[in-house]
Amino acid sequence: MSGFEELFAEHEAAGEKLTPGQQITAEVVSIAREWIFIDLGGKSEGAVAKAEFIDQEGNCTVAVGDKVTVYFLAEKKQEKLFTTKVGGAATQAHLEEAYHSGIPVEGTVEAEGKGGFQVRISGNVRAFCPFSQMALRRVENNEEYLGQGFAFKIIEFREGGRNIILSRRRLLEEERAARKEELRQSLAVGDKVTGTVTSVQKFGAFVDIGGIEGLIPMSEIGWGTVEDIHSHLEPGREVEVVVKSLDWEKERYSLSLKDTLPDPWEGVAARFPEGSRHQGKVARLMDFGAFVTLAPGIDGLVHISKLGAGRRINHPREVVQPGETLEVEIEAIDSERRRLSLSVPPPAESEAAGEPAQSETRPAAGAAGKARKKAAAPADNRQDFREYQNQQGRQSDRPMGTLGDLLKAKMAEKGSK
Known part of the structure; x- marks a missing residue:
């Protein structure tokens, strides 16, 4: 430690200035009984308490030549002191330095109290973390944090360390802000x-x-x-x-x-070829027609002019309602614009397809019978006309006789009068 004053002077001469809480990565250059020394560059070194690198079995976890990430803690007697994350072997003074410098401290959540959690830091120092400061969002299940170890920031340090308030949320927000900047670039x-x-x-x-x-x-x-x-x-x-x-x-x-997700319009022409008929559900109604869903993501339009079965309607709601199942026919496909033009097949065509054939001698009944009678009327008239033509033809086929016969017949007619 005797050479720290000289090293500090060289460091200051090099124009390098560290701020409390600043994070650096440096190489371990030597290990003493209580301190680990790191290379700061420019023939300058810093010191980290060796206790921060001692595991549960009492072994040092770093060796000369290893790289360590540490926070600048303070300058005391022209010595630069660093720490990893304040906790475990850190002293009460280090906790206060951590508060002023914004250095994270390690803590274990021990219990749930009124309004927050009881957290143990720096060995046996008790601190408090409000529920609102434990995560970025409201805590849903408090028990999941019990027994867990986290990094915290000291946001209040009062009464000489007897009243310490922690925040894990502050660290998460800082990490999130750093990540946001990375995303903004990439x-x-x-x-x-x-x-x-x-x-x-x-x-x-x-x-x-x-x-x-x-x-x-x-x-x-x-x-x-x-x-x-x-x-x-x-x-x-x-x-x-x-x-x-x-x-x-x-x-x-x-x-x-x-x-x-897979695009449902890929291969739509093969699934719904022009002229094919499908069952669909009326999705929504517009003034100009009804949109019918044939498959998830596949909607087609039945124009209002094709909804009235030949009669004029003012709005699609007059014949169909949302949610109703409707049989439609594919009229046209525009895969590039993702459009299907649909029509509604005439009901008569569907009924005729399943209607049993009737004998010609069987009397028609109901509306269908009336329709067949009306269709038969023109045929009856044509038959009467043909019989009339035949009769006229038979009369015109009889011989008229000679001119003398006609004169005799005429004179006989006058004599009789």
């Missing part, structure tokens, strides 16, 4: 990432992708209509999503679960 629209669902709302689900939290809107949950979002997602579930939009200034990020 993340792009269209990237596929993995995240965890944090909450599910009526309008969508929030997903934490590590550094930022994005929203999956209802329209991006699946290809089909999502009636109950809870049947698709729940808090804590890990999901793979695609980044749809990034607004770093307003901190609004849109994600899509749908884009990770």
Whole structure:
């Protein structure tokens, strides 16, 4: 330790300045009885309490040449002191230094109290962490933290260390902010990432992708209509999503679960060829027609002009209702624009396909019988006309005789008068 004053002077001459709480990675250059010395560069060294590197069996966990990550704690008697994370063998003075410098301390959650947790730090020092400071979000199950060890920040240090308030949330927020900056440099629209669902709302689900939290809107949950979002997602579930939009200034990020699923429009022409008939469910009604769902993500439009079975209607609701099952025929497919044009087959065609044939001598009954009688009437008239033509033909086939015969007949007619 005698050479620390000279080393400090050389370090200051080099123009390097460390701030309390600053993190550095340095190489172990020597190990003494109570201290481990690290190389700070420029012929300068720092010291870390050896007790911080002693395991439960009393062995030192580092050797000369190892790299260690430490925090600058303080300058005392022109000596630069460092620490790993204040805890275990750290002294009360170190805890106060940790408070002023923002250095994390190690702690174990021992019990749940009123408003928060009792935490043991630095050996036997008791501290308190409010529920609101344990995690980024409200604690759902307090028991899951009991017995666990975490890193905390000291946010209050009063009465000489007899009243210490901790926050784990502060550290998590700092880590999140650092991760956000990393994402800002690397993340792009269209990237596929993995995240965890944090909450599910009526309008969508929030997903934490590590550094930022994005929203999956209802329209991006699946290809089909999502009636109950809870049947698709729940808090804590890990999901793979695609980044749809990034607004770093307003901190609004849109994600899509749908884009990770197979596209139902691939091969749609083979599944629903033109002219084929299918059963679908009426999804929604518009002034110009009805949208019918044939499969998840596959909707087609029946124009209003094809809904009235030949009669004019003012709105599709006059003949169909949402949720109703409807038989439709594929009229046209536009795969590029993801559009299907549908029509409703005439009911008569469907009925005729399953109607038993009737004998010609069997009298017709009901509306069908009346229709057949009306159809038979023109045929009866044509038959009468043909008989009339035949009769006229027979009369015209009789011989008229000679001119003399005609004169005699005429004179006989006058004589008789």
